[in-house]
Amino acid sequence: MARSWTPSSWQSCVAEQQPEWPDVAARDGALAQIAGFPPLVFAGEARSLQASLAQVAAGNAFLLQAGDCAESFDEFSANNIREKLRVILQMAVVLTYSMGVPVVKVGRMAGQFAKPRSSPFEKIGDLELPSFRGHIVNDVHPNAEARIPDPQRMVQAYHQSASTLNLLRAFTKGGFADLNRVNAWTQEFVASSPEGQRYVALSAEIERALDFMRACGIDTENYSSLHEVDVYTSHEALLLGYEEALTRQDSLTGQWYDCSAHMLWIGERTRQLDGAHVEFLRGVGNPIGCKVGPTTSPEFVLELCEALNPAQVPGRLTLISRMGADKVEDSLRPLLHAVRDAGHPVVWACDPMHGNTFTAPNGRKTRHFESIVDEISGFVRAHKAEGTWPGGIHIELTGDDVTECTGGTDDLTSDDLDDRYETICDPRLNARQSLDLAFRVAELIRDAV
Ligand code: PEP
Ligand code: CO
Secondary structure, three states, X not given: OOOOOOOOHHHHOEOOOOOOOOOHHHHHHHHHHHHHOOOOOOHHHHHHHHHHHHHHHOOOOEEEEEEOOOXXXXXXXXXXHHHHHHHHHHHHHHHHHHHOOOEEEEEEOOOOOOOOOOOOEEEEOOEEXXXXXXXXXXXXXXXXXXXXXXXXXXXXXHHXXXXXXXXXXXXXXXXXXXXXXXXXXXXXXXXXXXXXXXXHHHHXXXXXXXXXXXXXXXXXXXXXXXXXXXXXXXXXXXOHHXXXXXXXXXXXXXXXXXXXXXXXXXXXOOOOOOEHHHHHHHOOXXXXXXXXXXXXXXXXXXXXXXXXXXXXXXXXXXXXXXOOOOOHHHHHHHHHHHHHHHOOOOEEEXXXXXXXXXXXXXXXXXXXXXXXXXXXXXHHHHHHHHOOOOOEEEEEEOOOOOOOOEEOOOOEOHHHOOOOOOOOOOOOEOHHHHHHHHHHHHHHHHHHO
């Protein structure tokens, strides 16, 4: 008999990575406030995403999950949201056109605030401070007061998520994402680059194809799929109090959904089988993900699949591997093998970012573009060897012209990192590197399958 589940049953398990709120009454007050707010997403939308992910699990579609490592309260603007969406749409067009399969688009957006940390303290210069845990908890400024967890930040994160989601819905349904505008998504600083030129050539082909359809008498105006896209939201379900406060019962099915985002995932540091994060997410109806790092054993992955998706529902569970470029092929193959043999219909996605982070001599955390490509390449080889579908990628990017990851056609070096290093957490691909990556991924997968 399965143990019973409620939105608060996680509270009897050990919850790693929770902030120590100094004022528990203030925390409970903030959570009560959020519990009274409207849901951010609807159960039916989460079910649509799950149906699309089922297509990915079956090898008929590809998942592109992308956005900030940590969204920022300070960098919150329409521009910022639009530029990120623009890059995601461009990457999706490149992948769709080159691979010939639908691309399921999921943003690390509208809620991706909370950060797990390797250590509760960090050293900044001579100062030892409590770690920054994302703007939903504390502030990044290097002083002790800024690092005190403030529960009102959860309320602010809710409101920022609502505004972000509102704009995403407007952009994706209101004409901005129209395939007839595929060329207009190129930003100036991208247009002149080699990957920008490649994109311009591809978008010209798409425009010709649309002209051709119209010349054949097809009324392209009437196909909403040419004018609108679905972009879903996701984040790491780290702060379980916040997630519980947004968990609501769907009136249609009676099922509980975490209405803070369409998809939630469990991070590498919180995936203990008897831990609170697995307990919480096993009971919600949303499609869910779990990161799997290089220490994961086949036995563990099978237990995880059993815990999170005992009914083997296709699209319910996405396993996001983050092994490191040099380990991925060997570490992943036994996992693919075991999951395939057990018949679990999972989506396999590759996070090529978190296993390839290093600190440059100037102290900046960075990732090299070629290591990111190498990890995806090893991921694809592992799938080819096991006869499974390399279902998607999970990446950290921004639409801006930042200098956070080295390499790419600009050949950014670690000396360039100080120019425009703007992330509040992990280093992100800039718009040009992201577009370049989409072309490289499409080639890797096309060549392999
Ligand atoms: C992240 O996705 O930003 C993250 C912290 O990843 P992981 O849990 O894989 O380390
Ligand atoms: Co990150």
